[in-house]
Amino acid sequence: MSEKRQQPENAQKLPDNLRVLLVDDEENILRSLKRLLRREPYEVVTAESGDAAIGVLENERVDLIISDARMPGMDGPTLLSTARRRWPWIVRILLTGYADMNSTIKAINDGRIYQYISKPWEDDDLRTTIQQALAFQYSERRRLALEKLARKQNRELKTLNETLEQKVAARTTELQQTTDMLDETLAELRKSYVTTTGVFASLFNQRLPADLQTNAQVSSLARAVAAHLEMEENATRDLEMAAALYNLGKLAWSDEMLRAPSDKLTREQDRIYRRYPEAGEQLLMALDPLQGAAALIRHQRERWDGRGYPDELEGEAIPLGARILRLTVDFIEMQAGLVVRHKMPREDAIRTIKRQGGRLYQPELCETFTELLENNAPDLYPEDDTMIAVPTHGLEPGMVLARDLHAASGMLLLNEGKELTERLIDKLIAFEKGEPRGTRYTLFICKSDDADGQNVEAG
Structure with a gap:
């Protein structure tokens, strides 16, 4: 019997009988994965083909499938699509390589996969992804169960006699508690989607040098603009996810084209470039919670004067989030050298944005955007009295992140709201030591009061 590792103290409590199915036609990969996961708190079963995996699913309960993309006979996307239809829960x-983009797109559209993992995988990233996927499935099952319970209790409530006021009051209290639990679960799900988009964006960034990794900057700037405009919560969340995934449609581009400024593209490259907003939207079509973000991604290259693409929307027909996304992307990419051959200084980028008000951008929004940049120069995101900057050696268990933490490579390490444990702090310190000489990480920590009423300060 395989040895199982205890779940971390800060991890969501999951059932003890979870089962993960690994599918790959290469026996050495299955052995490697089983060895990697042998101490995890779930059972691991294997299959060496798509047909064998179907046999396992028909006879055993499985909570999660990890399938290789390329296999003889039934390939990975076909297996996952079949599993979605027959066992949707x-x-x-999908386990794949960068060269398997067609298989990945098929798996996303037909199999509605939770995520794809690139070969070769990072052991810790793979374990974390599996833990998050199982937590996501468990939260979804809890949400559905709670919704079913709420409907049942609502039916019972309607049958109560008007004279049974005490029973009505008791049932109402129970229903309120159930609703509160539902709200909490839905909030967790929404947060998990936002976190997942950040992870996915950081994976895309691995194809780019550090100075061209713009997703994190675009996300931060878009979030600042949304806060300044006091946008409502759902619209802000859609904008944050769209900003994290705005260049998703560039996944199939060559490395040369990814690095080239847009004004230096050939005629054929420009034709491909103009399709990336639609391609990004199509990759998200199967994910219902991302439909709002997908619409913003589609319309991010529309122009205020109606001469943009793909739909030539004009004026306020362009969604507000898409107008903001275009401003933030253009401003960041000008400075990264992705618009013209040379990197544009910050002040020149602001002046260029101003000149295009009324043509590319909504005039009033353009003015607000540039004023926000000018009034907060040079640091658009200064510390405030709700957070402190703490180096890795000053971290303590129980601290909570106030901002996402990215590695120097652009990879998302920890998301905002994560509570630090002693084990996690040790891993961060070890990770920092393994980085190039001189690399140091500073984390922004939420302030809180200690037992003596003093604010927690950096060590």
Whole structure:
């Protein structure tokens, strides 16, 4: 019997009988994965083909499938699509390489996979992804169960006699508690989607040098603009996810084209470039919670004067989030050298944005945007009295992140709201030591009061 590792103290408590199915036609990969996961708090079963995996699913309960993309006979996307139709509650993950984009797109559209993992995988990233996928499935099952319970209790409530006021009051209290639990679960799900988009964006960034990794900057700037405009919560969340994934449609581009400024593209490259907003939207079509973000991604290259693409929308027909996304992307990419051959200084980028008000951008929004940049120069996101900057050696268990933490490579390490544990702090310190000489990480920590009423300060 395989040895199982205890779940971390800060991890969501999951059932003890979870089962993960690994599918790959290469026996050495299955052995490697089983060895990697042998101490995890779930059972691991394997299959060496798509047909064998179907046999396992027909005879055993499975909570999560990880399938290789390329296999003889039934390939990974076909297996995951079949599993979605017959066992929709099973979480599906595709194991693939960058060269398997067609298989990945098929798995996303037909199999509605939770995520894809690139070969070769990072052991810790793979374990974390599986833990998050199982937590996501468990939260979804809890949400559905709670919704069913709420409907049942609502029916019972309607049958109560008007004279049974005490019973009505008791049932109402129970229903309120159930609703509160539902709200909490839905909030967790929404947060998990936002976090997942950040992870996915950081994976895309691995194809780019550090100075061209713009997603994190675009996300931060878009979030600042949304806060300044006091946008409502759902619209802000859609904008944050769209900003994290705005260049998703560039996944199939060559490395040369990814690095080239847009004004130096060939005629054929420009034709491909103009399709990336639609391609990004199509990759998200199967994910219902991301439909708002997908619409913003589609319309991010529309122009205020109606001469943009793909739909030539004009004026306020362009969604507000898409107008903001275009401003933030253009401003960041000008400075990264992705618009013209040379990197544009910050002040020149602001002046260029101003000149295009009324043509590319909504005039009033353009003015607000540039004023926000000018009034907060040079640091648009200064510390405030709700957070402190703490180096890794000053971290303590129980601290909570106030901002996402990215590695120097652009990879998302920890998301905002994460509570630090002693084990996690040790891993961060070890990670920092393994980075190039001189690399140091500073984390922004939420302030809180200690037992003596003093604010927690950096060590």
